Amino acid sequence: MNHPTPARPLPPAPSFVASSLRIMDLSISEMLWSRRTVFMLLIVSAPVLIALFVRLLVGLGAPLFEETRNGVTTVRMTGPAIFGMMIWIFYLRFTVPVLGVFYGTSLIADEVEDKTITYLFTRPIAKGAVLVGKYLAYLVCTVFVVLPSVMLVYLLIVPMQGSLGGSFLDLLKDLSLLALGLAVYGAVFAFIGAKFKRPLLIGLIFIFGWEQAALAFPGYLKYYTVAYYLQALVPHAMPNDSTLSMIQGIFRQTPGMATSLLGLFVIWAIFLSVAAWVVERREYVLEQ
Amino acid sequence: MSTTATPIVSAEKVSKWYGQVIGLNDVSVAVPPGITGLLGPNGAGKSTFMKLITGQLAPNKGSIKVLGEPIWRNPHLYYQIGFCPEQDAFYERMTGLEWVTALVRLNGLGEKEANEAAIRALTVVDLMEAANKKIGAYSKGMRQRVKLAQSIVHDPQLLILDEPLAGMDPIARRKTIRMIREWARNGKSIIVSSHILHEIESMTANILLINNGRILAEGDVHAIRDLIDEHPHTVYVRADNPRGLARDFIDRTDVRSMRFEEGAVVVETGKPDAFYTRVTELAASGEYGTIEEVTSPDDNLQAVFQYLVK
Amino acid sequence: MPIHDQSYRRYGGQRSSLGQSWMVIARAGIMNMLRKRAFMGLLLFAWLPFVVRAVQIYVASNYPQTATFLAPDAKMFRDFLEQQDFFIFVMTIYVGAGLIANDRRANALQIYLSKPLLRSEYIAGKAAVLFTFLMLVTWLPAILLLFLQVMFKGSFEFLRANLFLFPAITIGALLQALLATFTMLALSSLSKSSRYVGILYAGVVFFTAAIYGAMYAITGSTSLSWLSLGSNLAQVVDVIFRQTPRYTTPWQVSLIVVLGLIALSISVLERRVRGVEIVT
Structure with missing residues (x-):
């Protein structure tokens, strides 16, 4: 066949990784300045505000950390313990999965909804690289908003009845596990977003339905959650702040660090690859 | 239509349906090099055809080849294809220059080369003055032109333009039509769709008429008239x-x-x-x-x- | 033979009077949801707890030896409504997120409001869609359980002794449905993306719960339960069912928060549902 030849030699095809990084470049600013980031800031600023509030109360002399029984005053709570609880209640159970579901399910859906996906899918890169690039942009955005919030809470709370130096290793562990959580939940929800028609609902049912229920039962169900592996890495005691968390506490198992990391890696790798695979093969029909 | 030239796009018994709605129905066609106008009323199947030949959709039946290769899941072909979609959708917070640069970087160009290519493309579409303005502040005509710029920025062999004149004022239309003819004179092949007939007439006599998901006629408008x-x-x-x-x-x-x-x-x-x-x-x-x-x-x-x- | 004008004619028939057009919107919305198979599945799923409770009532009525631990009481009905919270949450997002957001996205609000339709009727019509489905998974099954109790037992004794259950179920379900409906509608009017609305709603529900959870963990007291949307509702419904309130927050405070949220949502709707929108 005698086809028209290109006017100039074609540049070498960018690799999958290079394509993903370029998509990430393109997406980061759009993601950072979106309304969604306002929502994210609202979420991560809440624990900081609470920390400030607690600090203020203690500064004003409120006996938040002490308990007096039969005339004897004992230390009921310490700064590091409160910090640990906030990691559990705010970040691990709420912020990380919610941001994962919010951003992860929107990676491709946003572009489809805004009808800008055409520009990316008619470039010489694999469609899967578009998803991975946007996933990387999500990770950078969320990590750089969530982690500073954790550090602020740490700096505000831990010095009360505790020392910054003594808990510093725990802080590093917390930061790493939250970044890990964002990565793994993001991958799971990227897949749900790529595959299903109503990803948000499925995502919310997964985190607030399936994961919560599975952790409250004995047996193998909990192996099919992200929370099981992630919670095993937390260096703080699990709080019993509700009936559900008490039941979860009863049936709680903590796999070793290696098992947890391996479990998280497997979930991450499988879901991200399958998500890219789905995007590669799926047709996106834009609304007219 | 003359079929002696090697077709740039060929469709073999292509059908595409969305659920129970048929978009294209058993279409076989060969599009020769040069400018080809794709004509049809709204809902005729033009956009489906455009999406199929740009590899955004896969045919349910039949096969489509662009520049001799299947287009579905063949991203390498996009080095030689420039596509200007119909929809008025952009990354509104980016400037025209940033946007075109970012997109051409996906074609493998480095930062500097990409910037130079974007400036060239924006100059061609007469948009350099507004290159550093946010796309969100562009007029409808400017938005059309920046879309055209991203489609030509990598100097493709085949340009596929979906309703490129929509929303342009008469002067911009004239300029764009001149530009399209100029590209064709420089050896590019162009497939341009419209539902406004005189727009196509002013670009080419080579047409594809489409209605109800079927190709109604193809070739020279006068030859069709004879038929x-x-x-x-x-x-x-x-x-x-x-x-x-x-x-x-x-x-x-x-x-x-x-x-x-x-x-x-x-x-x-x-x-x-x-x-x-x-x-x-x-x-x-x-x-x-x-x-x-x-x-x-x-x-x-x-x-x-x-x-x-x- | 009469020759009819084929061109445009104004409608000459009887028009429904102003103030009733909301029913058109409500009917269209309800029918639209009922056509979706996934939604019908969800609706059926939401009735599973009813089946379980019905079996419980049947067993307790017919096997006296189980009556000590299975016999229905006010708490059972209160627990049933609480169990439906999960379905209320899912259904509110499924049905409610797009109710106004989708119209805003398609610029349909201007079309609606260019008809003889008041803004309040538009809101009422949209609210009726979600409200109907929420009552369908709360009030209706709870009332049916009450009815089944009488049927299975073959006696009005329980009903006579617990006559307050009828208004309690009605008011409890109404509060649950109204709070979810108006909060969701207000959020839906704030955005053009139903996905964004869905996550905002989930955010409001779980975020307020997380704030209260943290404060409870820090202070060891439940007096700040008014910070959580769900806790306020639980507190008020406990009182309605004559149960001991679970938090130390006065139930009046929780009721004020719930009613305040509904009022705030209506105020947001009043501001956001307008025919003319400045597009930037």
Whole structure:
């Protein structure tokens, strides 16, 4: 066949990784300045505000950390313990999965909804690289908003009845596990977003339905959650702040660090690859 | 349509449906190099065809080749294809220059090269003055032009333009039409869709008519006109004595109907060639006075289209 | 033979009076949801707890030896409504997120409001869609359980002794449905993306719960339960069912928060549902 030849030699095809990084470049600013980031800031600023509030109360002399029984005053709570609880209640159970579901399910859906996906899918890169690039942009955005919030809470709370130096290793562990959580939940929800028609609902049912229920039962169900592996890495005691968390506490198992990391890696790798695979093969029909 | 040239796009028995709605129905077509106009009313299947040949959708049946290769899941082909979609969608917070640069980087160009290519493309579409403004602040015409810029920025061999003139003012339209012709003269192949017939007419005589998900006709507009000669052809004859002319025409078996307009008779004939010969004779003889004007509204694409979709 | 004008004619028939057009919107919205198979599945799923409770009532009524631990009481009905919270949450997002957001996205609000339709009717019509489905998974099954109790037992004794259950179920379900409906509608009017609305709603529900959870963990007291949307509702419904309130927050405070949220949502709707929108 005698086809028209290109006017100039074609540049070498960018690799999958290079394509993903370029998509990430393109997406980061759009993601950072979106309304969604306002929502994210609202979420991560809440624990900081609470920390400030607690600090203020203690500064004003409120006996938040002490308990007096039969005339004897004992230390009921310490700064590091409160910090640990906030990691559990705010970040691990709420912020990380919610941001994962919010951003992860929107990676491709946003572009489809805004009808800008055409520009990316008619470039010489694999469609899967578009998803991975946007996933990387999500990770950078969320990590750089969530982690500073954790550090602020740490700096505000831990010095009360505790020392910054003594808990510093725990802080590093917390930061790493939250970044890990964002990565793994993001991958799971990227897949749900790529595959299903109503990803948000499925995502919310997964985190607030399936994961919560599975952790409250004995047996193998909990192996099919992200929370099981992630919670095993937390260096703080699990709080019993509700009936559900008490039941979860009863049936709680903590796999070793290696098992947890391996479990998280497997979930991450499988879901991200399958998500890219789905995007590669799926047709996106834009609304007219 | 001349099929001697190697087709740039070929579709073999392609069907595409969305659930129970059919978008394209058993379409086989070969698009030659040069400018080809894709014509059809709204909902005819133009956009589906565009999406199929740009690899955004896969056919349910049949196969599509672009530049000799299947397009679905073949991203390497996009080095040679530039696509300007119909939808008015952008990353509104980016400037035109940033946007075009970012997109051409996906074609493998480095930062500096990409920036230079974007500047070149924006200059071609006459948008350099607004290159550093946010796209969100662009007028409709500017948005169309920045879309065109991203489609030509990597110097593709084949340009696929979906309704590129939509929303442009008349001057911008003229400029864009000139630009498209210029690209074709420089050896690019262009497939351009529109539902406004005179837009396509002003770019090319090479057309693909599409309606109800089927290709209705393809090729040179005049050749298509010849093919439909069995359809009634309307001829407008302005003369000193239109009623005298009508008396002459009424005996002709090819004349199907007549009506009068101010100083003119409008005749519907089944044999236009024979009819034109007779009109020429009458004009020469002066039997019914002077014949001032003989025109046919059927010479434009509108009429061709109307005939074909009847 | 009469010859009819084929061109445009104004409608000459009887028009429904102003103030009733909301029913058109409500009917269209309800029918639209009922056509979706996934939604019908969800609706059926939401009735599973009803089946379980019905079996419980049947067993307790017919096997006296189980009556000590299975016999229905006010708490059972209160627990049933609480169990439906999960379905209320899912259904509110499924049905409610797009109710106004989708109209805003398609610029349909201007079309609606260019008809003889008041803004309040538009809001009422949209609210009726979600409200109907929420009552369908709360009030209706709870009332049916009450009815089943009488049927299975063959006696009005329980009903006579617990006559307050009828208004309690009605008011409890109404509060649950109204709070979810108006909060969701207000959020739906704030955005053009139903996905964004869905996550905002989930955010409001779980975020307020997380704030209260943290404060409870820090202070060891439940007096700040008014910070959580769900806790306020639980507190008020406990009182309605004559149960001991679970938090130390006065139930009046929780009721004020719930009613305040509904009022705030209506105020947001009043501001956001307008025919003319400045597009930037």
